[in-house]
Amino acid sequence: GENVEQHPSTLSVQEGDSAVIKCTYSDSASNYFPWYKQELGKGPQLIIDIRSNVGEKKDQRIAVTLNKTAKHFSLHITETQPEDSAVYFCAASINGQFYFGTGTSLTVIP
Amino acid sequence: GAVVSQHPSRVICKSGTSVKIECRSLDFQATTMFWYRQFPKQSLMLMATSNEGSKATYEQGVEKDKFLINHASLTLSTLTVTSAHPEDSSFYICSARFTGEGYTFGSGTRLTVV
Numbered sequence: 001g002e003n004v005e006q007h008p009s010t011l012s013v014q015e016g017d018s019a020v021i022k023c024t025y026s027d028s029a030s031n032y033f034p035w036y037k038q039e040l041g042k043g044p045q046l047i048i049d050i051r052s053n054v055g056e057k058k059d060q061r062i063a064v065t066l067n068k069t070a071k072h073f074s075l076h077i078t079e080t081q082p083e084d085s086a087v088y089f090c091a092a093s094i095n096g097q098f099y100f101g102t103g104t105s106l107t108v109i110p
Numbered sequence: 111g112a113v114v115s116q117h118p119s120r121v122i123c124k125s126g127t128s129v130k131i132e133c134r135s136l137d138f139q140a141t142t143m144f145w146y147r148q149f150p151k152q153s154l155m156l157m158a159t160s161n162e163g164s165k166a167t168y169e170q171g172v173e174k175d176k177f178l179i180n181h182a183s184l185t186l187s188t189l190t191v192t193s194a195h196p197e198d199s200s201f202y203i204c205s206a207r208f209t210g211e212g213y214t215f216g217s218g219t220r221l222t223v224v
Contacts, residue, residue, distance in 0.1 A: 041220065098154075098205070101153060
């Protein structure tokens with residue numbers, strides 16, 4: 001089955017700096033790569049996604065890049081704000097089944 | 111749009127009893143729903159895939175007799191944890207596919223077995 005690895009597990013940045021979270025996947029059949037933000041006690045919320053036919057996607061302060069050859073994808077958050085503090089999960093999807101990374105706890109220090 | 115309502119949000123039950131968790135798609139029909147389990151400070155692990163009108167498909171290592179899944183209609187899937195034990199305490203989350211590759215998650219259920 002698919003194996004998704006995510007790094008780093010924890011990340012602290014100063015407000016206004018950028019944050020980068022990286023994931024790798026193992027199954028070349030994966031074709032959809034969403035990123036989720038999860039706040040304490042709540043379900044994951046989709047923040048951005050990318051499909052296997054696209055290399056980069058941007059939505060305001062958030063961007064995702066995908067390298068299919070290397071089987072890795074990354075989340076970039078620019079101009080971080082304290083409300084960006086949460087746990088972020090990457091995922092790789094095959095036919096609707098999601099395989100999640102282990103999560104990154106992001107702390108933005110005011 | 112594309113909201114999945116999950117209930118209850120929290121439940122505490124005694125060891126040996128059963129607990130039912132519901133996920134409803136409010137404004138779309140969900141032919142497929144997925145059930146995940148999340149331990150504290152860990153990632154979501156897919157437990158099973160639920161298809162309307164047919165038997166659920168369980169991931170390796172998930173006991174199908176312990177985690178009963180029913181997807182009797184296009185808007186409702188239920189997960190029943192039978193004969194719950196403290197080690198079943200976890201955060202359970204459902205998700206549903208609403209269009210193309212669009213998926214939405216429920217808000218989760220915190221199960222505590224005492």
